Amino acid sequence: MPKEAVRRKLGTGVLNRGDRLFFGITSAASYFAFILVALILVFLIAQAFPALKDQGLAFVYGSTWEVTPEKAVMQIGPMLYGSVLIALLGVLLATPMAIATAYLIVFILPKSPAKLATNLIDLLAALPSVIIGLWGVLVFTPIAQGWADFLHKNLGWIPLFATDKGTTSLNSSPFIAGWIVAVMIVPIITSVTREIFSQFDRELINGALALGATRWTVFRRVILPTASGGITGGVLLGLGRAIGETVAIYYVLQLSMKINFFQILEPRGGAIASWILSRFGEATEAEFHGLMAAGLVIFITTLVINLIANIIVNRAQPWRK
Amino acid sequence: MTISPVAAELRSEDVSVWFGERQVLKDVNLTFRANRVTALIGPSGCGKSTFLRTLNRMHELIPSAGLAGSILLDGKDIYDPSVNPVDVRMEIGMVFQKPNPFPTMSIRDNVLSGLKLSGLRVDNKDELLETSLKRASIWNEVKDRLGEPATALSGGQQQRLCIARSLAMNPKVLLMDEPCSALDPGSTRRIEATIEELSESMTIVIVTHNMQQAQRVSHETAFFLADENTPGGVVEFGSTEQVFGQPIDERTNDYVNGHFG
Secondary structure (H helix, E strand, C coil), rough: CCCCCCCCCCCCCCCCHHHHHHHHHHHHHHHHHHHHHHHHHHHHHHHHHHHHHHHHHHHCCCCCCEEEEEEEEECHHHHHHHHHHHHHHHHHHHHHHHHHHHHHHHHCCHHHHHHHHHHHHHHHCCCCCHHHHHHHHHHHHHHHHHHHHHHHHHCCHHHHHHCCCCCCCCCCHHHHHHHHHHHHHHHHHHHHHHHHHCCCCHHHHHHHCCCCHHHHHHHHHHHHHHHHHHHHHHHHHHHHHHHHHCCHHHHHEEEECCCCCCCCCCEECCCHHHHHHHHCCCCCCHHHHHHHHHHHHHHHHHHHHHHHHHHHHHCCCCCCC | CCCCCCCEEEEEEEEEEECEEEEEEEEEEEEEECCCCEEEEECCCCCCCHHHCCCCCHHHHHCCCCEEEEEEEEECCCCCCCCCCCHHHEEEEEEEEECCCCCCHHHHHHHHHHHHHHHCCCCCHHHHHHHHHHHHCCCCHCCCCCCCCEHHHCHHHHHHHHHHHHCCCCCCCEECCCCCCCHHHHHHHHHHHHHHHHHCCCEEEECCCHHHHHHHHCCCEEECCCCCCCEEEEEEEHHHHHHHCCCHHHHHHHHHCCCCC
């Protein structure tokens, strides 16, 4: 009679002391990061609770913010919407720039100019956002206003580029804020994309060229589809930063509780983080809780976007097990 | 679309090659006759793969690459200033050492990828797909799974898929750079059988480190050698039978009999 095979327990045995220490430290570090995020979330929920209980669900979609000593109506709708709109605008503007830059650095430029370009772009990432905000309002706004005028004049019949009656100067708009955000996230997306491009399998490129591909068709049909998952990851990193961006937008955008859906040239928009910044200094007790609730909303929005992003990235690469 | 490939004669005249200041090949004169399989053999570093890449202008994609001499496809210089390198690569296909199917594409799309990459149009894609896969002897294995990703195939199948991909462009010449070096003996045998069939409709140049393979598949053999610190070149070129059976040069004799390399 054949003997029944007894399965042994695997993964047992003596662990080297160094390994034990290493394992302990790494798990402690990862737990620490996790616990920190959890604690922040708990703090936000606790602080936001009074306001959310008071305001109800309208806090998220309503568009009134009136705080008096007697009564506080706090609703964040236009700011939440504005945050997402500006972040999307920023990503839309930044992504092609970043991909083009990364392509240039990895595939076209000789070594030393490529290194220089890489360093310059990394330097851009190191600039404090307050500097970018000041540059945005002093230098960039007058320039971008010219672009906005051009778009409005020539393409004003498209609702996207229309403005309210009586609007004369096209500054402090989501359009300009979008550009500023784009400047801030281009380095992130470029650096991720550059990394992906530089690890790209040259044999695939050679294979395509040997079939009679041009530089453009190699990029379009081979490099871009293969790298798209990774690039999307970079874009989402950028999106995360764009949604939380505070000071720079605060400088260049006219915050308004009158919601601006898609007239991106209109000098009126929203951004939750900037709103918190603008109100925090003089906030009453009740308003403080309202602003904390706004913070919670941003936190959750970022979380949801990351979640959706993960699903997209995983679906985009069926060949990757 | 009917496949009516016209094999062409390919000839190198006084081809010398540089990487930067370093010359790696000197005065290579070889004629690859139409419908023949020519094997390029020689120890590593002798320049045979480099030479192969000059034959369809893949060589010049390396930034410091230099070249002298000419490559004639049916008498026409492929390095002539009036020639578009993209057109050259469509007429002279290439199969690489490591199978390199496009990972984002299905089996079907891989075979037809050359059309998209070069902007060519054909009327009957399905026919071209089937013909190309049949010529690469892989049709029976993949005909029921054409929509699956190419990476789901085994290494040997992937290499035959890459051959099919080249064949879909209907090349006059097919260059193969050690196409079996990453494959098991079974897959190697099948690719060798494919090479034999393909030679009926095209000219084939194959780089190989495998002496038995060279003897099995090729009609002619060129032996490349580079002495220390000197550029590589052709030591001996003749019918495969002669090069292996009665080599004229002593160095060829030593190499084919495994005394060095």
